Amino acid sequence: FTITTNDPDYDEVFYMINWSDGSEELLIGPFDSGENVIINHIWTETGLYSIQAKAIDSYDVESDLAIFEFSLSKTELEIVAISGGFGSVTIDIKNIGENIAEEVSSIVSVRGGLFSEINLTHTCSGCSECGTTLDPGAVKTENTGEAGFIIGLGSIEVSASAWANNAEIISKKTNGFVFGPLIIIL
Incomplete structure (x- = not known):
């Protein structure tokens, strides 16, 4: 002040x-x-x-x-889903707290493949295009397609983290499989 x-x-x-x-x-x-x-x-x-x-x-x-x-006011975030698709991985971040989450940011990393050829990271740092706030109960979706197209063969590991100015960082990991551009989360 x-x-x-x-x-x-x-x-x-x-x-x-x-x-x-x-x-x-x-x-x-x-x-x-x-x-x-x-x-x-x-x-x-x-x-x-x-x-x-x-x-x-x-x-x-x-x-x-x-x-x-x-x-x-503090709030709480949760990564409620990590899903695959065609050439990308999607995460859903939900505000499970009682207050608006301010400056919501996230990072998603996809690593692996038969020859470790998959190495992609997507970051959203609360820019206006990503949506800087998240109302209580609302869900924000981030897609790695903004960072690149995933194609390969073999097992992958997906790591996701999300946070806000008034919410602590949360993280979630899961495994999946890539068959060409098709990504299946296990």
Whole structure:
């Protein structure tokens, strides 16, 4: 967070901050009037927070209380399916949490084949084309066809991971078989 106060008398300024998470109230300073002050804080629980801050100059003159509210929400993802097809592998990522997943990203790797000739990785890093959010209960599909066409013969291993800014990384592995461009997941 960045805080700035312009004291009319150009007095030095202190800041009193309550993070509304049960931690001690914070008094920091002095700072010059008009100086941008960067303050960091880490919340360990999800929930609605009401940050309260006020400026106090060197003569104990106080500003009005400024209140900033925000919600810190976590969610949970699950890779609900890994499926084969014609020349590609598809994964389905479901938001099984109660909050919107933000900046959803995934990576899918397909390795193997009779002579280890299959080595393909598809990455989606939350770009606008991939869809940056995922509503609770919604499913996002990623397909390795965007990274290349798979053709070969033999066993393969598929590794998939997904995460979001507010969800932990999850991973899933499975095996399959490639016969030409046909991919069968076991």
